[in-house]
Amino acid sequence: MLNFIYKLIPDWFKAGYYNARRKKPFSMGYTTAKFVDIKKNINDPTIIEKFKNAAALPKGYGESFDERAVEYSWAISKIPLEPGSFLDAGSALNVKEVLNHSVFDNKKITILNLNPEPTCFWQKGISYVFEDLRNMPFKDNHFDCITCVSTLEHVGMDNTPYMNDLKYKEENVFDFTKAILELKRVLKNNGKVLITVPFGAYQNYGWFQQFDSNLINKILTAFQPSHHKISYYKYEKNGWDISDGTSCKEVKYLMVTDYDSGMAQAIACLELVK
Template sequence: MSDRDVIRRFRDKSLLPSKYGYRLDERVIELPWVLARLNRAETMLLDAGSALNHDYLLSHEALERKTLVIVTLAPEQTFPSPSVSYLYGDLRKTIIKSDCFDEIVSISTLEHVGMNNTLLYTKDQAFDESSPLDFEAVIVELKRLLKPGGRLFITVPYGVYENHGWLQQFDRAMVERVQRVFDGSSAEVSYYRYNEDGWNISTAEACADCRYFDIHRKSDYDPDYAAAARAVACLELVK
């Protein structure tokens, strides 16, 4: 995350180095993609899903001027600071006032909404669900929380639609549905794909056949050593 050349490549949508992220999961794409796009000014930032809740990320230069609110389903490790606050609850309906945030980040979170979150994220059996369309409620809620002109950054695993119980992989129709439900002033989508040469920028068409490697269902890796998703869709939506 400290490699300025890599951050520049994500900002410019240029090719990544050979073997970039080989045998690593999609966070190696999602995190620098978001960091490359965040405004460097003083802004109110919401992390919807707590993907940024790591010391090395909270101290990154992209976040140093932010007032950050982290919302996640259940208590986890915290890194208290005057500029970082934590809130626990359901993203489908938060207690936060409207038009509050300049920027919102939701990294690999939508695919878990309405699914069985008791496998990894909470012991509360109320969140052992099977409501795959509930991600739409989160989109509506996050738009409500954004200031006019604010930006929402979303990443999801992408390819063939798959329902793994604890998450679902988005396909093209679902990505288009996200944009339609948000109904903002502009939308931009970037795609990245994993193969035996690591991760690199791609297209929706080239990623359409990608399958998710579910470590909770398999006892060994596939020949390409994919760690989880083999493609991700990265959306920048403006209210």
């Protein structure tokens, strides 16, 4: 009932309510305000240029918002403008504000995830595939570009929050390397994979793990990219900014227990070319 009433409140009101209070991530209006902010940023050529060049972000960028505030802008800045086949592995891009971006207009999009989600954009011609990233039902050398946003840290872990199936209650902390081999297999030569993971001190929360430099190196060893770039972003007092691996290495994930949720305080963004 409360959910029904909440849906009737216009987005501008929810976002305005959250922004007026601003400092309480996950409180009322948070998700709406976050996606208003994300839509503005991913469609701002100046912002996208900064992500493309790993330049400093404007003061207060993404203030009080979780890592999606940087992940989408970074990924969109790196997706090739040319037409091509595109895979979102893990379904983090399955959001209208993101999929309506012009970079996707000329792409043949597939979204692969373990579980179906409440929102679905089949009208856009998107194919949804519900399979395991460690064993994907695609032929070799198929995709021109692949995103894997905030997903690798869940692979091989307890995915029962997403899938009501005990088969997915796992503790295979190195299985993400199997996913990496699969991502490489289905990618065309010279194609690129864009990966983001929470980064800092190693932490294992059971349903996901925070990557440290040791696990980042395992990604590189498994993929063996022809070339690669890694950018780090860190949440400081008033928002997100570009950083480096050394400055982020002790950073801890922030759990917001009141809302049974959490946000990374640093992320690693990897661009791997096959």
